[in-house]
Amino acid sequence: MKWLLIALACIQLSECLVRVKLFKGKSVRDVLAERGLLEEFLKEHKYNLYSKYVGPSKGESGSTEPLINYLDLSYYATISVGTPPQSFIVIFDTGSSNFWVPSDYCSSYACRDHHKFNPQDSSTFQMSNKYMSIQYGTGSMTGVLGYDTLRVGNIDITHQEFGLSMTEPGNFLYYAKFDGIVGLGYPNYAVSGATTVFDNMMSERLLEQPLFAFYLTRENGQSGSEVVFGGVDPNHYTGQINWVPVTVEGYWQIRLDSVKINGQVVACQSGCQAIVDTGTSLIVGPTAPIQKIQRLIGAGPENGAWNYVYCNSVSSMPDVTFTINGIDYPVPSSAYVLKRIFSGKHYCLSGFNHMALPTTEPLWILGDVFIGVYYSIFDRGNNQVGFAKAA
Numbered sequence: 001m002k003w004l005l006i007a008l009a010c011i012q013l014s015e016c017l018v019r020v021k022l023f024k025g026k027s028v029r030d031v032l033a034e035r036g037l038l039e040e041f042l043k044e045h046k047y048n049l050y051s052k053y054v055g056p057s058k059g060e061s062g063s064t065e066p067l068i069n070y071l072d073l074s075y076y077a078t079i080s081v082g083t084p085p086q087s088f089i090v091i092f093d094t095g096s097s098n099f100w101v102p103s104d105y106c107s108s109y110a111c112r113d114h115h116k117f118n119p120q121d122s123s124t125f126q127m128s129n130k131y132m133s134i135q136y137g138t139g140s141m142t143g144v145l146g147y148d149t150l151r152v153g154n155i156d157i158t159h160q161e162f163g164l165s166m167t168e169p170g171n172f173l174y175y176a177k178f179d180g181i182v183g184l185g186y187p188n189y190a191v192s193g194a195t196t197v198f199d200n201m202m203s204e205r206l207l208e209q210p211l212f213a214f215y216l217t218r219e220n221g222q223s224g225s226e227v228v229f230g231g232v233d234p235n236h237y238t239g240q241i242n243w244v245p246v247t248v249e250g251y252w253q254i255r256l257d258s259v260k261i262n263g264q265v266v267a268c269q270s271g272c273q274a275i276v277d278t279g280t281s282l283i284v285g286p287t288a289p290i291q292k293i294q295r296l297i298g299a300g301p302e303n304g305a306w307n308y309v310y311c312n313s314v315s316s317m318p319d320v321t322f323t324i325n326g327i328d329y330p331v332p333s334s335a336y337v338l339k340r341i342f343s344g345k346h347y348c349l350s351g352f353n354h355m356a357l358p359t360t361e362p363l364w365i366l367g368d369v370f371i372g373v374y375y376s377i378f379d380r381g382n383n384q385v386g387f388a389k390a391a
Contacts (some may be wrong), residue, residue: 063153063232081123093279100163101180110173210381237375237388280367290354
């Protein structure tokens with residue numbers, strides 16, 4: 001299922017979430033373009049994130065890597081590869097399994113505008129004889145696999161297999177705020193059989209526990225987001241952790257019991273499958289139930305896009321509750337409404353969107369809108385996901 005291998009986390013408002021661009025109606029990008037605001041938006045938000053990086057710190061348990069919150073749409077971190085280290089901005093993506101960065105082998109337009117790995121500048125680099133190719137819904141990349149030392153937080157991972165991009169055609173990756181992606185999904189979904197970063201952490205015994213945890217701040221750029229490898233940070237959640245078994249070891253896939261509004265089941269009546277995905281910005285579901293949710297929360301059309309809401313109605317909008325393993329997880333309107341300002345005008349957008357995928361049963365994606373409300377722990381040792389109310 002290579003069509004669903006990577007969520008490129010919202011590069012701009014237009015393609016917020018999207019593994020495969022199969023959405024109906026106009027995207028926010030289209031609306032901005034029609035209004036003559038797209039170029040201004042891209043210029044305003046295409047900035048260098050390295051200046052915002054704060055060095056890694058040791059958490060309560062495990063190695064903590066700070067994340068940069070970009071507009072509540074995606075979260076970036078700085079890692080380094082090679083000896084001496086070459087730095088890159090990456091997405092830690094639980095919805096994919098490969099690690100790759102742009103390289104000097106790449107002459108695509110997208111590569112010219114990002115930091116590129118130079119193998120000749122690293123004394124520890126080793127080339128392999130394997131190639132990789134990943135197709136996205138809005139673009140693609142091809143590359144060669146190599147090995148080098150990867151530094152994540154205060155962890156040095158030796159002989160880490162990673163992709164060096166050779167082509168990144170199209171404009172999609174050009175506008176990305178990140179250079180590359182660190183996939184944190186299961187190894188059987190890794191393209192070309194590459195060893196995943198987290199599997200290497202475990203095999204080299206670099207972790208106190210075989211798990212990692214995400215804390216994602218909201219409120220449009222608020223600082224403090226982080227991922228902890230090898231432990232959890234008790235300062236970032238309240239109450240108990242509820243554990244949910246992984247149903248398919250590929251993505252971090254779990255069973256979703258139902259979706260409710262005002263106590264009434266509005267979707268997933270007989271249960272369905274969901275992916276917990278840090279690389280997807282919104283909460284995504286099949287077309288019909290998402291359109292029903294949009295109507296019930298008061299989202300409506302504007303210039304063909306069906307996810308606009310009135311900003312002055314946010315406080316009166318209902319919670320959308322996801323029942324998982326018998327536990328209710330309400331997501332309030334303050335979490336699922338995204339507030340934006342373009343050219344001095346205020347806009348509010350629903351944090352739900354729909355897609356059509358050729359799966360045998362309805363598939364949902366619990367992206368950053370959900371994870372921002374619930375501290376999320378990904379436990380490879382026990383093949384389970386833990387949720388606790390974010391503090």
